[in-house]
Amino acid sequence: MDQTVKDVVAPSSDHRSVVIMEEKRHQITKNFRAAKAISACKRPRQSNPSSPHSRNGDSACTKVQKHQFQDPPVRKLLHSETRTSFRLPSFDHGHIDLSPSDECIVKLDERFSPIRTRVPLSEISTNLFPTNSVFERSDSSTVVRGSDCFPPVIKTFGCSVNIGVPVLPSSSYLDDEFDDSFFREIDEICNKSSDEKIIKSMTLATELHLSSRIKLGDENVGIEANKMVGDGKCTDLFIENYREEKQNSIDNSTSSAPRQYLDYWEKLNDRQREAACSDINTPLMIMAGPGSGKTSTMVGRVLMLLNEGVSPSNILAMTFTTAAASEMRGRIGAVVGKAVANELPISTFHSFSLQLCRSHAEKLGRTAEFLIYGHGQQRRAIIEAFRLYDNQKKDEENYEKQQNSPTIESFKERSKKWEKFITQAKACGKSHDDYRKNGDELGATILANYNNILRSCNALDYHDFILCSVKLLTDFQEVFVECQSSWKAIVVDEFQDTSSMQYKLLKLLASHNRITVIGDDDQSIFSFNGADICAFDSFREDFQIYKEVRLTINYRSTRSIVEAASSLIQHNSKRCQSNSAVTYNSCGDKITVKECHNDAAECAFVVDKIMQITSCSSSSKISFGDIAILYRKQVTGKAFQQAFRERKIPFNIHGVAFYRKKVIKTIIALLNTTLPSYSDTMARQSFKALLPVDKEEKKKLENTVSWQQPMTFFEPKAQLSQGRKVLSTLDMLSKLVRRVRN
Ligand SMILES: Nc1ncnc2c1ncn2[C@@H]1O[C@H](COP(=O)(O)OP(=O)(O)OP(=O)(O)O)[C@@H](O)[C@H]1O
Structure with missing residues (x-):
């Protein structure tokens, strides 16, 4: 490494050094015009007052002849409290004002023009005053008497004078007087200039390197480019070229796609197609209003991923509801066939995280069969957390106070409030330490107690799935690597409903940059569950090179509906950006609002x-x-x-009809096992529904049971924890029957 680079990379700690390297001098004169004014200020001209140079130019600086000045004790002056002016009697053109400030201010006599000549740095350590000059106090000012070659320029120094100095001191003044902040400034400017140059050349080299890799079709280039942009190491021009280059290669690859894919993309509008068919290695954000073809575009995007060679089993599609998952699978199946669609892992955040946690449960201090705490157990755990807290408090207080222990009702009351607290804390990924640091001792204790209870019960709640998945991906490299190779592309629906922890999870999973998120900030409905529409901003920040497409055409609703909805939503204060939905549909009927009493x-x-x-x-x-x-x-x-x-109006109920609900079907099957017309199908169905194990395990167990004998499930019900809902419903039914009989 040459010295210049060394200086830039590791600048000398000794900025005070007056020894200037040859290279630096070179830089000063060559690189930095800005340095001129500063250097010139310190270097009076070496010419006599009559010199033409002393009269031209606009600089207020002159060059001083090396041996013409005696050294004024500037260091001492700098430390003196008294402010004094130096007057130059032989050339009474101005005065030197020494103030406590470090700054050098030059007041130039109007009769003398400043000098343009630049002073070589070798002359920097010259005296500022003639060696035969003397300082003399006259009234409130000290007068400098100098030789006749004293330059006709009056300087004002930002320093104070040691009044008791009658004569200019020794020749060591040169170093003492010279304000080395001057060098520091020059050094800094030079270093900055070199830094910029080096960064520029490094940026260029990086860009060339990345560009050549794009041409070679390196799919990982996007990740690096993203990072470079984040670090400010890529220019806007590069990003533009990068996108263009990518788009060209995409256009080539889509033209050779299977016919059914092409047909599908053909039906999309321009924006939808642009989104669906954009580069799969560039993070994509689709902002889509209601009825604007969100699902259609997502399906198009999955087709693009398949077309680019990503295996269906490596595409992870995240949705928020199982209904949305099956809708998407159905639509994809209609294009690529059911078999391929069934290979796609379409999952909700929670079911995906649950799988991950079960696979690595031991890393979380649980066993693979850990329990899942739903709403009810969560509340009970919170009550328990309070009980622990109260017990702790009791221990600290006296016996009398212990007599007034809180009732279970008061625990319940408090638990409602704290349930919200726990939900929010977990959705944001806050630990009890975070609350403690913020001075919320109670919050910290309840959260810590709650987590300890779950741990000791080998349980996780729904929020823990996400938290623990993030932990697994961050703390265990092998889990991260496994996920990266399993999920080569991520597609996320309803992105506006992701909580900050879910976003964190996505970011980790999408470290390869192959992520597509689709959502509408106007449709965020899960804020009670920790959803945070800031996820859109986070996405923009975290994936510096990304593509954003807005779908604003509503295909579903009439103009009256779209306009009414738009005018209503514009009152939302927390909108990220305004999405003005439009429609080319007819106006339709006006909306009627009817208020009913019951x-x-x-x-x-x-x-x-x-x-x-x-x-x-x-x-x-x-x-x-x-x-x-x-x-x-x-x-x-x-x-x-x-x-x-x-009224004899035919109707259909959308969703799962009552008798088709799992719980109802199981109850019917259970009741059937008690009838004389016992069938083993009913027994099997009930048995499987009540077993607290997964599908595979159920199948195995089913084969070990002899179904020849009639079997009733009413006796061993206490052991079958998973069939809770069924059993409690049965319990209610039997109570009801008893009541009716009585
Ligand atoms: N480019 C298009 N041209 C014509 N019709 C379209 C187009 N895109 C979508 N549609 C139609 O618009 C309707 C809504 O589409 P889709 O269900 O994909 O939208 P969405 O944004 O997912 O809806 P939601 O508001 O339920 O989330 C569907 O009937 C679909 O066929």
Whole structure:
């Protein structure tokens, strides 16, 4: 490494050194015009006052002849408290003002022009004053008497004078007087310049290297490029070229895609296609309004991944609900066939994380069969955490106070409040230490107690799945490597509903950059569960080279609906960016808002309305099948079902019908096992539903049981923890039957 580079990489710690390296001198004159003013200030001209150089130029600086000045004790002056002016009697053109400040201010006599000549650095250690000059105090000022070759420039120094010095001291003044901050400034400027040059050349080299790798089709180049941009080592031009280069290679590869893929992409609009078919190694963010073809674009994106050679089993698609997962699988299956679609691991965040935690449970201090604490157990664990906390407190307080122990009701009351606290803490990934640091001792203790309870019960709650998955990926390299090789591409639906921990998990999984997120900040509905729409901003920050596409055309709704929704949503204060949805659909009917006093009135209104619109004799007659009813709770649905039956209106219930629900099917199967017409199918079904093991294990166990003998499941129910819901329903039923009998 040559000295220049050495200096840039590891600048000398001794900035005070007055010995300037040859190279630096070279840099000063060559590189930095800015240094001129500073250096010139310190170097009076070597010419006499009549010299033409002393009259031209605009610099307020002159060069001083080396042996013409005596050394004023500037170091001493600098430390003196008294502020004094130096007056130059022989050339009374101005005065030298020495203030406590370090700055050098030059007040130039108007009759003398500043000098342009630049002084070589070799002359920097010259005296500023003639050697035969004397300092003399006159009134409040000290006067410098100098030789006749004293330059006709008056300098004002930002320092104070040691008043008691009558004569300029020894020749060592040169070093003492010279303010070496001057060198420091020059050094800094030079170093900065060299730094910039080096960074520039390094950036260029990096860019050339990355560009050649893009041409060679290196898919990992995106990760490095992203990092370089993050570190400010790539130029905007490079990023633009990078994108262009990538797009060209994509256009080539999509043109040779299978016919059905091409047909599918063909049906998408330009923006949808642009998103679906963009480079798979560039992180992609799709902002999509409702009904704008989000799912359609996601399907197109999966096709692109398949087309680029990613195996279906290596594409991890994350959705928030199982309904969304099956919708996506169905749509993909329609293009690529059911077999391929079934290979795609489409999963919710929780089921994905649960699998990961089960596979590496021992790393989390659990066994693979750890329990999952749902809402009820979570609350009980919180109550227990409080009990522990209260016991701790009791130990610290006196016996009398112990007599007023809190009741179970008060624990329950508090637990409701703290459930929210635990949820938020886990969604943000905060530990009890974080709360302790913020002075929240109670919060820290409850959280710590809660976590200890779960650990000692070999349990995790739903939030733990995500937290623990993040921990596994960050703390265990082998887990990270395993995930990177298993999940070569990630596609995330409803991105607006990801919590900050879920985002962290995604970021880790997508370290290869092959990630597509799709969402709409206006549709975030999981904030109660820790969802954080800032995930969009985090994505933009974390993946510096990324592509963003906005889908704004609504294909589903009439213009009245789109406009009403847009005008309503614009009041949202926490929108990331405004997405103005548009539609080319017709205006449609106006929206009617009807206020009803109760469920029955609501139901009656809806039924009347249905009868009215279906009995219209217009050409565009609406049939029952064209009408949908949305309700918030299943209970409300029951009222509608009853009303429809009474009015003979045919209807279908979307979602899982009552008798098709797993729990209901199991109860029916269980009840069937008690009938004389016992069938082993019912027994098998009940047995499998009640076993607390996974599918594979159930199959194995099923084969070990003899189904010849009739079997009833009512006796061993206490042992079958997994069938809790079924058993409690049965319990309720038996109580009901007893009550009816009585
Ligand atoms: N480019 C298009 N041209 C015509 N119709 C389209 C286009 N894209 C989507 N659609 C139609 O718009 C409707 C909504 O599409 P899709 O379900 O993909 O949207 P979405 O954004 O997922 O909806 P949601 O609001 O439920 O999330 C569907 O009927 C679909 O066929």
